[in-house]
Amino acid sequence: MRRPLALISSVVLCAPLALPRGAWANSEASISASAAEPGPNPEEARLKEASERFQKGLTFYDQGEAKLALVEFEKAYELVPDYRVLYNLGLVAIQLGEFARARVALESYLRQGGESVDAGRKAEIERDLEMLRARTAVLRVETKEPEVLVLVDDVPVGETPSVEPLVLDVGPHRVSFRRDGYEATTERVTLAGGEEKTVAVQLRPVKPQLVTVRERPLPPPVMQPSGPPVGAWVGWGVTAALATGAIATGVYGIGQASSLNSLKQTPDPSPSQMDQLSSSASTALLATDVLIVGTGVALAVSTYLTFFAPRDRDKAAQARSLGVALSPTLIQAYGAF
The missing domain is CATH 1.20.58 (Methane Monooxygenase Hydroxylase; Chain G, domain 1)
Known part of the structure; x- marks a missing residue:
């Protein structure tokens, strides 16, 4: 059974994100902003696009298009990072079976929302997170060398030592390490639900290739006939x-x-x-x-x-x-x- 998404009347935007629908309308419609006509200001254009993206996400969700809704919610959050959009992201990701994505979104929702999240909503999300932690794992990466690019399943996640602990779905993953002047290294790990694992590597410098040059003795002189050379x-x-x-x-x-x-x-x-x-x-x-x-x-x-x-x-x-x-x-x- 699908749970209703949170509706936000405005995410600090110049246009409403959604009209009130269903049980969540009152609890999440606390931010207001003046409705203004879109102008040439790039900031206004960005806010307007975020509002439209969020509205499209709600429409797709009502139509049963969860994947399309997730894309629109993520784009809206990228444009205007209001924490309440993360609640919708988490619920849609759960429905799609993308548990790591859902866990990151809901943990960020509670962390950013803080005291603004009511007790009932917080208890509901904690139950969701308990379920998600059993279906995800945490991976930490360490390298002896600094500024090593880390890729998980061929997707860059940052450079050491600034890579935060990664929340990943359970199962096999490829963790690759790259830095100029060093041999690329790939580790394969299989993560179980609730597991916390650390992958530590030391890269090996690329060995310079030596080229051996051998001298050959000159052939004996050849007598040349007279005339132009x-x-x-x-x-x-x-x-x-x-x-x-x-x-x-x-x-x-x-x-x-x-x-x-x-x-x-x-x-x-x-x-x-x-x-x-x-x-x-x-x-x-x-x-x-x-x-x-x-x-x-x-x-x-x-x-x-x-x-x-x-x-x-x-x-x-x-x-x-x-x-x-x-x-x-x-x-x-x-x-x-």
Whole structure:
């Protein structure tokens, strides 16, 4: 049998939360506030939303939609934390079998309400809490390291040492501990009704990974034939490739710019087409400039390797390498000769 929910005429809001209904109307309708038209004030908007959420929760509850009612009551309490909403939260959570949720809500109701809760209501809630404590457990977590993030069933509950004792439903749970620089740890616990348990862990620092580098002896020198070194041929190949790319992008960029100028001469040019042609032309011409500079660098390196680099047999035996790195803002030439 469902118990009637508490009705609150106003939760320090600018609009009523609920009209009186049933046996609880008089006992919980003691807070009053002036009804005002919602304005641009963010505070008024927040209070108005809380009132509407609470009203929707009552409507859902009357319609038998306990899950929807619980969501609305929690949202109303989040917006305006009036302790009397917790009574409704607790009763609806009991009906849904979410006993830990109900216990937290009703304990908070008595703690926040204090002397404002009448004796009959208090006795009723104490009976509920006796039933709930037999169906829930309390879990405490401890870590040697501070500022460890604690997750219960993958839901963050806080960082040590500030994590309060957790009220949980009975059954199995996963308790995870995470902190940068330490290995993540997960403990699995099974809680029984009325049990109070402590999980204490010490995290292990992450071990740095060592990389071993072994030197290999250089191969014996290889006598190189006379003529331009291999690096020179590579350099001329890179020069040719860069020059070809510069010509291709230049032709494409000029063509796009010409198309853009033609489009501008039309009576009603399309802005999107103009933007596309302008972007294509700018990108292609910028790439052309970069490739031209790269071609010049590669040409200079290739000329040096062909006509000026030492070619005696001892130095020719040494390994040579050549490379050119290009980016929109940087050109690098590197090599070993």
